[in-house]
Amino acid sequence: xxxxxxxxxxxxxxxxxxxxxxxxxxxxxxxxxxxxxxxxxxxxxxxxxxxxxxxxxxxxxxxxxxxxxxxxxxxxxxxxxxxxxxxxxxxxxxxxxxxxxxxxxxxxxxxxxxxxxxxxxxxxxxxxxxxxxxxxxxxxxxxxxxxxxxxxxxxxxxxxxxxxxxxxxxxxxxxxxxxxxxxxxxxxxxxxxxxxxxxxxxxxxxxxxxxxxxxxxxxxxxxxxxxxxxxxxxxxxxxxxxxxxxxxxxxxxxxxxxxxxxxxxxxxxxxxxxxxxxxxxxxxxxxxxxxxxxxxxxxx
Amino acid sequence: xxxxxxxxxxxxxxxxxxxxxxxxxxxxxxxxxxxxxxxxxxxxxxxxxxxxxxxxxxxxxxxxxxxxxxxxxxxxxxxxxxxxxxxxxxxxxxxxxxxxxxxxxxxxxxxxxxxxxxxxxxxxxxxxxxxxxxxxxxxxxxxxxxxxxxxxxxxxxxxxxxxxxxxxxxxxxxxxxxxxxxxxxxxxxxxxxxxxxxxxxxxxxxxxxxxxxxxxxxxxxxxxxxxxxxxxxxxxxxxxxxxxxxxxxxxxxxxxxxxxxxxxxxxxxxxxxxxxxxxxxxxxxxxxxxxxxxxxxxxxxxxxxxxxxxxxxxxxxxxxxxxxxxxxxxxxxxxxxxxxxxxxxxxxxxxxxxxxxxxxxxxxxxxxxxxxxxxxxxxxxxxxxxxxxxxxxxxxxxxxxxxxxxxxxxxxxxxxxxxxxxxxxxxxxxxxxxxxxxxxxxxxxxxxxxxxxxxxxxxxxxxxxxxxxxxxxxxxxxxxxxxxxxxxxxxxxxxxxxxxxxxxxxxxxxxxxxxxxxxxxxxxxxxxxxxxxxxxxxxx
Numbered sequence: 025x026x027x028x029x030x031x032x033x034x035x036x037x038x039x040x041x042x043x044x045x046x047x048x049x050x051x052x053x054x055x056x057x058x059x060x061x062x063x064x065x066x067x068x069x070x071x072x073x074x075x076x077x078x079x080x081x082x083x084x085x086x087x088x089x090x091x092x093x094x095x096x097x098x099x100x101x102x103x104x105x106x107x108x109x110x111x112x113x114x115x116x117x118x119x120x121x122x123x124x125x126x127x128x129x130x131x132x133x134x135x136x137x138x139x140x141x142x143x144x145x146x147x148x149x150x151x152x153x154x155x156x157x158x159x160x161x162x163x164x165x166x167x168x169x170x171x172x173x174x175x176x177x178x179x180x181x182x183x184x185x186x187x188x189x190x191x192x193x194x195x196x197x198x199x200x201x202x203x204x205x206x207x208x209x210x211x212x213x214x215x216x217x218x219x220x221x222x223x224x225x226x227x228x229x230x231x232x233x234x235x236x237x238x239x240x241x242x243x244x245x246x247x248x249x250x251x252x253x254x255x256x257x258x259x260x261x262x263x264x265x266x267x268x269x270x271x272x273x274x275x276x277x278x279x280x281x282x283x284x285x286x287x288x289x290x291x292x293x294x295x296x297x298x299x300x301x302x303x304x305x306x307x308x309x310x311x312x313x314x315x316x317x318x319x320x321x322x323x324x
Numbered sequence: 325x326x327x328x329x330x331x332x333x334x335x336x337x338x339x340x341x342x343x344x345x346x347x348x349x350x351x352x353x354x355x356x357x358x359x360x361x362x363x364x365x366x367x368x369x370x371x372x373x374x375x376x377x378x379x380x381x382x383x384x385x386x387x388x389x390x391x392x393x394x395x396x397x398x399x400x401x402x403x404x405x406x407x408x409x410x411x412x413x414x415x416x417x418x419x420x421x422x423x424x425x426x427x428x429x430x431x432x433x434x435x436x437x438x439x440x441x442x443x444x445x446x447x448x449x450x451x452x453x454x455x456x457x458x459x460x461x462x463x464x465x466x467x468x469x470x471x472x473x474x475x476x477x478x479x480x481x482x483x484x485x486x487x488x489x490x491x492x493x494x495x496x497x498x499x500x501x502x503x504x505x506x507x508x509x510x511x512x513x514x515x516x517x518x519x520x521x522x523x524x525x526x527x528x529x530x531x532x533x534x535x536x537x538x539x540x541x542x543x544x545x546x547x548x549x550x551x552x553x554x555x556x557x558x559x560x561x562x563x564x565x566x567x568x569x570x571x572x573x574x575x576x577x578x579x580x581x582x583x584x585x586x587x588x589x590x591x592x593x594x595x596x597x598x599x600x601x602x603x604x605x606x607x608x609x610x611x612x613x614x615x616x617x618x619x620x621x622x623x624x625x626x627x628x629x630x631x632x633x634x635x636x637x638x639x640x641x642x643x644x645x646x647x648x649x650x651x652x653x654x655x656x657x658x659x660x661x662x663x664x665x666x667x668x669x670x671x672x673x674x675x676x677x678x679x680x681x682x683x684x685x686x687x688x689x690x691x692x693x694x695x696x697x698x699x700x701x702x703x704x705x706x707x708x709x710x711x712x713x714x715x716x717x718x719x720x721x722x723x724x725x726x727x728x729x730x731x732x733x734x735x736x737x738x739x740x741x742x743x744x745x746x747x748x749x750x751x752x753x754x755x756x757x758x759x760x761x762x763x764x765x766x767x768x769x770x771x772x773x774x775x776x777x778x779x780x781x782x783x784x785x786x787x788x789x790x791x792x793x794x795x796x797x798x799x800x801x802x803x804x805x806x807x808x809x810x811x812x813x814x815x816x817x818x819x820x821x822x823x824x825x826x827x828x829x830x831x832x833x834x835x836x837x838x839x840x841x842x843x844x845x846x847x848x849x850x851x852x853x854x855x856x857x858x859x860x861x862x863x864x
Contacts (some may be wrong), residue, residue, distance in 0.1 A: 026368050026419075027338050028394065031329035052325070059328045085328070112393035115329070130329070138335050145423040199393065200370055229422070 026199070031134065032113035033058040036100030036192075037121035038066040041075050043242055048079060048086070050124040056131035060111055061086045064104040066094040087111075095210060096264075098217035101192055102210035102321070109202055109323050116197045122242045123193045129153055132237035133196040136184055140232055144177055149201045150222055150231035152187065153194035153239045157246040164248035166191045166241055169219075171230045185233045188226040192218040194239040201225040202323055209268075211318035215249075215261055216268035223272075224320075251289045251306065252296020259302055263309040270313025286310050338420070342368075342396070345417045349375065349557045350401060353413055355573060356558070356566045360411045361403035366396040369416030372425050374534040375557050376416045384412035418556060421536055433690075433724040447732060448699050451806040458766065465614050473646040476595060476626035488600045491575035495859050496526035498567065498576050500584030503555070504529075504537040506687055506722075506747055508772055509608050509617075512634075512658055512847060513582040514542055516606070519848055520580075521548060523855035528574065531555045532584040560586040564593040571598050578858045581605040583617045591627040602858055606632040606847070608769035609790055610641060622646035632850065634658050635770040635791030656850035657841055658772050668838060669781040671831045673759040675824035679714045680704070680817070683758040683782070685751060685773050686765070688723030695725070696764045696806050698732045701742060703814045711821070717742040718758070720749045755780035760817060764802070764809045768792055778838045783820070783830065785813050795841060797833025799826070 033051055037044045044063070051061055063076050065088060073090060080086040089107055091100065101118060108116050115137075117130050133151040140148050155166035169189035178185055192208075195218075205228070208221040222231060247253060254262045266289060273281040289310065293303045334342075346366065353362050363384065369375060396417065402408070435443035435450055443450040479485060497520045501513040520527050526548040531537060534555045543549055558566055563586035570576060571594075579594065579601055581587045594601050605628055607618040615622075618638055621631055625648040632654050633639055639655050642648040673680075682704060686692040701717050708715035719729065719742060726744075733739050745754075751773075755761065761777040763786040770791040774784040778795075786792045787809055788801040799819070802812035820827040 026394075027334035027342055027396070028368055029329050029332045029334075030393075055326050056329050056332060057326050059330045109393075114393065134329065134332070142335060142337050145420070145426075147422055203370065229424075 026114050028114045029134070030060075030113050031056075031058045031115040031117060031130070031196075032060040032062055032108035032111060033117045033119070033130070034062050034064060034101065034104035034108055035119055035121055036064045036066060036097055036104060037068060037072060038094060038100075039068045039070045039072065040121050041068070041070050041072040043122040044072060045075060045079075046124055046242075047119070047121055048076075048083075050127075051130075052083065053127050054125065054130050055128045056134060057085065058117060058130065059085060060108060060113060062104050062108050062111075063088050064100040064107075065090040066096070066100050067091055096213035097192070098208060098212035098214055099210040101217060101221075102208045105197070105202060106207055106321075106323065109199065109207075114199045116199070116202065117194070118192045118197060119194045119239070120192065120241070123155065123239045124242065125153070125194055125237075125239045129194060129237045129239055130196070133194070133234050136182075136232055136234040136237070137196060137198065139182065140177070140184055143182075146229050147198070147200070148186075148230065148232045149197070149205075149225040149228050150190065151184075151196045151234050151237070152190035152222075152231060153237035154233070154235045155191070155193050155239050155241050158240060158242055159246075161246065163193075163241040163243070164246050165243070166193045167248075168231070168233050170233070171226075183235055186230040187233045188223055188230045189219045190222045190231060190233075192221075193241055194237065195222065195231075197225065201228065204228060206320045206322040209318045209320060211316075212268045213264055215265035216272065220268065220272045223276075250296070251292035252298065254293060254296070254298045254302050254306060256302070259305060263305060266306050266309040267313035267316055270310045271316040271318065274314055275317070282310070282314060341420055342417050345375075346399065348553050349377075349413070349415055350399075352552060352554060352557050352566070353411070354401065355569050356562065357411050358569065358573075359404055359408060361408045362399075362401040363410055363412045364399040364401075365390050365412060365414045366399065367392065367394040367414075367416045368396055369394070369418050371416065372418050372421035373536055373556065375418055376414075377557050377559050378414040379559060379562060380412040380414075381409070383410060390414065415557065426536060426538065428722060428724070428726075430724040432727045434728075447695050448806055448810070451693070451695050451699070455766075455804070455806055471615065471619060471622065471645050473625040473648070474623055474627070485599055486597060488577075488598075489572065493575040494524070494526055495577040495861065496528060496574045497578045497580060497855065497858065498528045498530065498570065498587075499580045500582060500587035501529065501531045502583035503531045503533040503535040504539045504542075504551075505535055506539070508658065508769070509583045509606070510539065511772075512606055512608075514539070515847065516580055516582070516851060517543060517549060519852050520855045521546060523852055524859035525578075525855055526550075526574070528552060528570065528576065530584070530587075532560070532586050554586075560589070563587065564590040568593055568597055571601055576601060577861075578602040578604060578855075581621075583607075585620070588620055588624050591624055595627050602630070602854075603628045604630040604632060604851075604854065606634070607638060608634055609767055610638070610769075611767055618642070622648070625652070628652065630654055630854065632656050632847065634847065635794060637791040637794075638769070654850050655844060656847035657844045658770070659775060659841065659846050661846050661849070668779065668835060671778070671783055671834065672781040673783050673820060673827065675821055675827050677759075677821070678712065679716070680708060680760065680821075681758045682715065682717040682760045682762060683720065683754055684718070684762045685720045685754070686763070687747070688721045688725040688729065690725070691765055691767055692721070693764050693766055693806070693809075694719075694721075694723075694729050695732065696809055697762055698729055698736065698738070698742075699806070700762055700764060700810050700813050701733075701738060702736045703810050704817060705736075705738060705741065707814050707818060711818075713821070715741055718745060718754055719743070720745045720747065720751065720754065722747050751776065752780055755782045758782045760785060762813065763787070763792075764806075764813070765789060766804065770794055775838065775841065778834050783834065785816050795834075795837050797830055797837065799830055800834070 155163040168187040761784040
């Protein structure tokens with residue numbers, strides 16, 4: 025908690041200019057507007073650059089950070105949080121280019137971070153929103169993970185459950201957490217970068233789930249991350265996910281945790297009837313993840 | 325459009341915390357630089373205890389690092405005249421501590437990385453290795469030549485000495501403590517604040533180590549007691565100048581040092597500029613690494629008017645090593661005169677008894693060797709099982725070893741037999757139901773808890789360190805090497821349990837030692853008259 029409240033929104037985008045513009049509209053309509061809206065453009069080939077630059081002419085809070093190549097969502101969040109840190113932000117609101125925050129979503133996250141510390145004395149490492157799909161149901165892929173004593177401070181009107189893992193869809197991270205724990209791992213490229221990062225910063229103290237802060241995640245369908253869903257089209261993402269989570273588990277808990285993970289993945293794929301060649305590709309990714317040891321970059 | 329996040333009003337509680345911190349710092353620097361224009365460059369700190377002060381005397385050119393992300397602003401306090409020279413003070417306002425930090429600031433203890441495997445395999449082997457390293461360090465430290473008292477020239481009568489200025493304020497004392505946390509030296513520090521206040525002195529308290537200062541609320545709530553947070557806001561290099569200013573402004577007539585290094589560093593200034601200020605220190609434990617505070621006190625012997633010590637070992641150390649005058653080194657036990665020999669209850673342990681309650685009381689830091697405590701309990705549990713005795717135990721204390729102890733107790737299957745209690749536990753009540761008190765410390769002065777144990781009918785067993793032989797008879801002192809500590813502790817318990825005559829002799833020895841200690845003057849008895857003389861305008 026700080027008396028300084030400068031806030032930067034970090035939005036990573038790639039070739040989704042129409043949705044991105046809706047996100048920028050939603051940010052402009054916030055009851056507590058970010059001081060900086062940092063659009064991290066993963067070398068989009070559509071009209072993203074032109075549209076963002078045009079908006080930036082009218083709205084001085086918008087900054088366009090165009091990366092020379094597509095380094096994935098993980099690389100984008102890494103670059104965006106790093107840039108926002110260097111710009112002096114005290115809070116980083118991190119989200120996707122297809123998630124539209126309701127007008128009080130960012131203000132509610134900020135109030136919850138402040139209110140939680142005032143009432144309990146503890147410093148949450150992040151605050152995350154309730155992420156809904158376009159029909160108002162819970163977005164399956166963005167459900168945060170509670171800690172065992174998640175209900176410790178939950179009370180009527182302030183149902184802030186303790187969580188230790190959340191997705192980069194409307195999550196607010198205080199500056200101290202970045203100072204102490206470094207940046208997200210860019211080398212993950214995509215998937216599990218958010219889970220790894222929030223679990224890492226939650227070592228200081230868990231984050232909080234803030235149900236009064238709501239965003240709408242405009243994904244094509246509402247599916248969770250389950251290896252039963254691996255198919256030819258999504259295999260590339262699942263391979264990154266398997267590699268990254270294996271790497272994380274080896275780092276945090278060693279071989280037994282990796283074996284437990286591999287067993288769980290196997291059960292999910294067999295249960296979902298995933299084709300053998302696809303399963304083999306996932307196993308290869310797990311093997312690769314065991315020796316994949318990306319460095320964690322610290323901020324200065 | 326709505327407001328930007330940075331324009332949101334600050335949380336009122338946090339704003340009040342920042343305002344209070346600024347007021348504390350302003351007070352300190354106004355005392356230190358009464359004739360200067362003060363220019364504060366403030367930022368929001370990430371540390372709950374330390375403001376990282378930087379002081380620049382003379383013109384200051386702002387640099388980029390003065391205006392980082394955590395920059396709060398600047399405050400200028402005018403000097404007494406428009407062209408007063410400028411002093412710039414950079415401060416990072418400490419953030420409020422979290423509940424976890426309020427409870428325990430130190431990170432949980434871990435074995436050194438390269439020997440992690442050894443601790444996992446055998447905690448006792450690890451302790452034995454650490455003990456070996458410690459003894460090696462002691463042998464090397466003993467060869468150092470810095471055990472010589474610094475000479476102090478008294479000056480010549482041809483040249484006048486400074487005289488105290490007239491003051492309309494009542495005499496005051498500055499009491500410097502290591503920190504306001506749990507500890508024996510700190511207990512004495514708090515006691516001296518009360519005694520000085522009762523003697524009629526105004527009392528200013530400072531601490532040298534930046535800390536939460538958890539026990540600050542134990543200072544008397546009295547208008548004549550002021551706790552100044554130099555630990556948080558003033559670099560050590562500026563302490564002597566601050567002490568000089570404070571002494572002149574507040575009519576400070578004495579400085580009492582309790583393990584407060586920057587006040588020792590202020591002694592040359594006091595002797596040169598304020599020679600009328602009486603200098604007193606209190607010391608407790610000679611430490612292995614470099615002698616600790618008694619060595620520092622010894623080095624400054626000639627600058628001190630009174631060296632208060634709590635054991636005969638320290639009297640000998642000051643007089644033998646540093647040639648301090650006999651009248652300057654004063655023994656005053658850390659005991660309460662209320663405990664009279666007549667009220668001593670019988671010691672509880674009896675030969676052949678079928679239950680045994682063992683206690684350990686102490687901060688869970690390496691000095692107390694908490695790992696050895698657990699290994700002792702493990703060995704005693706095995707002994708108790710062999711002899712049909714029901715063992716139970718209590719460990720009282722907090723500190724970085726807490727998590728390690730919990731894990732070790734679980735590993736040895738002792739979780740159900742050993743209760744772990746916080747430091748605020750009712751110690752007299754616990755000692756009143758304990759048979760044995762363990763104190764396998766690597767170092768002690770004269771552990772007050774052993775004295776308290778005897779006063780409550782509990783038999784202490786301690787390592788042969790410091791002046792423990794003044795309170796314990798031979799058979800209850802065990803060697804320092806961890807394996808020998810454990811073996812001899814079990815042997816001592818076994819011998820008392822089997823041999824009623826031996827037990828009676830030990831009890832007799834304890835009671836005699838207790839009576840001998842009780843006959844010595846207490847710290848209160850030696851310090852209070854000094855404080856009274858100072859309050860009346862006399863010297864130490």
